[in-house]
Amino acid sequence: xxxxxxxxxxxxxxxxxxxxxxxxxxxxxxxxxxxxxxxxxxxxxxxxxxxxxxxxxxxxxxxxxxxxxxxxxxxxxxxxxxxxxxxxxxxxxxxxxxxxxxxxxxxxxxxxxxxxxxxxxxxxxxxxxxxxxxxxxxxxxxxxxxxxxxxxxxxxxxxxxxxxxxxxxxxxxxxxxxxxxxxxxxxxxxxxxxxxxxxxxxxxxxxxxxxxxxxxxxxxxxxxxxxxxxxxxxxxxxxxxxxxxxxxxxxxxxxxxxxxxxxxxxxxxxxxxxxxxxxxxxxxxxxxxxxxxxxxxxxxxxxxxxxxxxxxxxxxxxxxxxxxxxxxxxxxxxxxxxxxxxxxxxxxxxxxxxxxxxxxxxxxxxxxxxxxxxxxxxxxxxxxxxxxxxxxxxxxxxxxxxxxxxxxxxxxxxxxxxxxxxxxxxxxxxxxxxxxxxxxxxxxxxxxxxxx
Numbered sequence: 001x002x003x004x005x006x007x008x009x010x011x012x013x014x015x016x017x018x019x020x021x022x023x024x025x026x027x028x029x030x031x032x033x034x035x036x037x038x039x040x041x042x043x044x045x046x047x048x049x050x051x052x053x054x055x056x057x058x059x060x061x062x063x064x065x066x067x068x069x070x071x072x073x074x075x076x077x078x079x080x081x082x083x084x085x086x087x088x089x090x091x092x093x094x095x096x097x098x099x100x101x102x103x104x105x106x107x108x109x110x111x112x113x114x115x116x117x118x119x120x121x122x123x124x125x126x127x128x129x130x131x132x133x134x135x136x137x138x139x140x141x142x143x144x145x146x147x148x149x150x151x152x153x154x155x156x157x158x159x160x161x162x163x164x165x166x167x168x169x170x171x172x173x174x175x176x177x178x179x180x181x182x183x184x185x186x187x188x189x190x191x192x193x194x195x196x197x198x199x200x201x202x203x204x205x206x207x208x209x210x211x212x213x214x215x216x217x218x219x220x221x222x223x224x225x226x227x228x229x230x231x232x233x234x235x236x237x238x239x240x241x242x243x244x245x246x247x248x249x250x251x252x253x254x255x256x257x258x259x260x261x262x263x264x265x266x267x268x269x270x271x272x273x274x275x276x277x278x279x280x281x282x283x284x285x286x287x288x289x290x291x292x293x294x295x296x297x298x299x300x301x302x303x304x305x306x307x308x309x310x311x312x313x314x315x316x317x318x319x320x321x322x323x324x325x326x327x328x329x330x331x332x333x334x335x336x337x338x339x340x341x342x343x344x345x346x347x348x349x350x351x352x353x354x355x356x357x358x359x360x361x362x363x364x365x366x367x368x369x370x371x372x373x374x375x376x377x378x379x380x381x382x383x384x385x386x387x388x389x390x391x392x393x394x395x396x397x398x399x400x401x402x403x404x405x406x407x408x409x410x411x412x413x414x415x416x417x418x419x420x421x422x423x424x425x426x427x428x429x430x431x432x433x434x435x436x437x438x439x440x441x442x443x444x445x446x447x448x449x450x451x452x
Contacts, residue, residue, distance in 0.1 A: 002177065005374040006106065010258075011258075011275075011277060015275055016277075016287070016291065017291065018149070018231050018233060019235055019275060020287070020288075020291035020292065021307050022232070022233045023056065023233035023234055023235045023275070023277075024056050024057075024058050024086055024226070024233070024234055025053055025056055025057050025235045025237060026057075026058050026059065026060065026222050026234065026235070026236045026237070027057065027058075027059055027063065027237050027238075028063060028218065028236070028237060028238035028239065028240060029062075029063045029066040029067050029218075030238060030239040030240060030308075031072070031237050031238060031239055031281055032059075032063070032067045032152055032306075033067060033070055033071065033074050034239055034281065034304075034307050034308055035148060035152065036071070036074045036075060036078060036140070036148060036306065037074070037078065037307045038303060038304065039094070039303060041300065041302045042303045042304060043148070044190060045285070045294075045296055045297070045300050046281075046285070046304075047151060047155065047291065047294075048294060049284075049288045049294050051155075052288070052292050052294060057155060057159055057160075058156075058159045058160075058161070058225065059154065059156050059160050059161065060160075060161045060217075060218045060221035060222050060225070061160060061162055061163045061164075061221055062161075062209075062214060062217045062218045062221055063160075063218055064160045064161075065163075065204060065209075066214065067152075069202070069204075071146075071149060072142045074144050075140050075141065075146075076141075076142050077141070078139060078140070079141050079142070080137070080140055082132060082135070082136040082139065083407040084253050085132060086132060088127060089125055089128060089129060089132075090125070090129075091330075093121060093122070093125045096121070097118055097121070100114050100118070144288040146170050161221050161224075163205065163207075164207060166207075167206075167207055167208065169218075170207055170209070173213070173216070173217060173220055174210055174213050176216075177216040177217075178213075179215040181212075181216075181363065184244075184246060185262060186244040186260045186262050186263055187215045187216060187219050187244045187245050187260070187263065188212075188214070188215030188219070189212065189213060189244050190242045190243065190244040191211075191212050191213075191214070191242075191244075192212060192427065200212070203230065215240070215244070215245075218285040219263070219266075222234075222236065222271070223266065223267065223270045223271035223273075224271075225412045226267070226271035226272060226273050227271050227272050229269070229273065229275060231272070232272070232273060232274045232275065233273070233274065233275045233276075234267060234271070234273045234275070234276045234277075235276075235277050235278070235279060236259070236276075236277075236278045236279075237278070237279050237280070237281065237284050238278065238280065239280055239281050239308035241280075243260075244259065244260070245259065245260060245263070245278070246258070246259065246278075247259060247260050247261060258260070258277070258278065259276070263276070263278075264276050281304045281308040282301055282304045282305040282308055282309055285300065285301050285304055286301060300380070328366050328368060328385070328403055328436070328446075329345060329352045329353065330345075330365055330399055331436060331444060331445060331446040332352070332353060332364065332366060332446050333353055333393070334445065334446070335347055335445065335446045335447075335448075336353060336355060336364065340355045340356075341359050342355060342356045342357060343355045346363075350363075350365065350385055350389075351363035351364055351365040351385075351386065351389075351395075352364055352365050352366050352399070360396035360397065361394075361395050361396050362395065362396060362398065362399065363386055363389060363397075363398045363399070364381050364384055364395045364398075364399045364401055365383055365385070365386060365398070365400055365401065366401050366403065366404045367379055367400055367401065367403070368403050379400060379402070379431075382400055383398075383400055383429050386398030386399075386400065386429050387429055390429070397429075397430075398429045398430075399429070399430050399431070399432055400429065400430070400431050400432070401431075401432045401434060401446075402431060402433045402434070403434060403435065403436060403446075431447070432448050434446055434447055435447055
């Protein structure tokens, strides 16, 4: 017996058993692309589970199209990571040895000997770089035959939805999506900045597609398939973390309860689905172990969790090692160096970069932002430090350079709060909000988006 408003209810063990016995499993683009990021053993496990679901896997047309459009980008990202890691290791070694050399320990300190350390460091670094070259040679590149693509296409042979009939059909869906996004009706409304940040449109097979509405198009194609094929049990697997897919509550920290109730309701009303659920890739593996009896190792689950848990921005920043703060500073240094030849990375703790121009000294400090609360606290602290150095005459002006994982409107809300809460603000401290972007050649650079 169904309860009142069943979309808000937790599913029973009986319902989960029914899903794993009967459901059609629909996969989002990000799940397929993340297969390129998994180790070979984890990919084999994933495909092994899919083969345990014969005739019950399906992909919307838009998922297949996005997969083909983005596949080589992911392949190139994986290959570029080798060069990035190589650069980090080489630059780290050089920076360490140069700093030790500048201390002139052989003249200033009789007890500190660094020759053996430097020899060991060089040996270990060279050994790692040799191993990295071997691993690079085993990595897919964009011009190689792609066995993984063939395996994915084999699994989904005959299980991909139909393309939109014409541009009118697409435009009507986009008009629907636009009205939903304005009212924050899931899914997809949190992608409103995608058209601005990633290029608004692309053309395929006579039709013009708008990136901002991709999630809604996938959702609608899924519901149409369910309605036309009388699908009664549906599971949707996505590595999208955004709250326009997931029902997230604050209960001693953020907790994901399940799919948004609106999606469960629409699956029933518009798709004719009796039972609907969603998994992230990690949960898909865990429950396959439980309900299919498939042998899934803890290491593989951890691997999938680490990769699928990355947001879009975090995947991009992971490519260039933004977790290693020095890389961001280096890219900022390149940008500033093009404007001010005197710019140099500061050897003191604070700020990151000093620019001397026309008799004045400016300090630039990097802030990588991972959340609004963290941003406010760190930004206020760093602004206060810059303001203090200006007051003490050590700097003439200061700049806080923010590289954020938040899109423009969300991040912009932080700025007025900082202005009102930070007593140390002052006219001489400015904020530069920017992003790390990658050119067609694969090179990274810092690009300021707005000067506050």
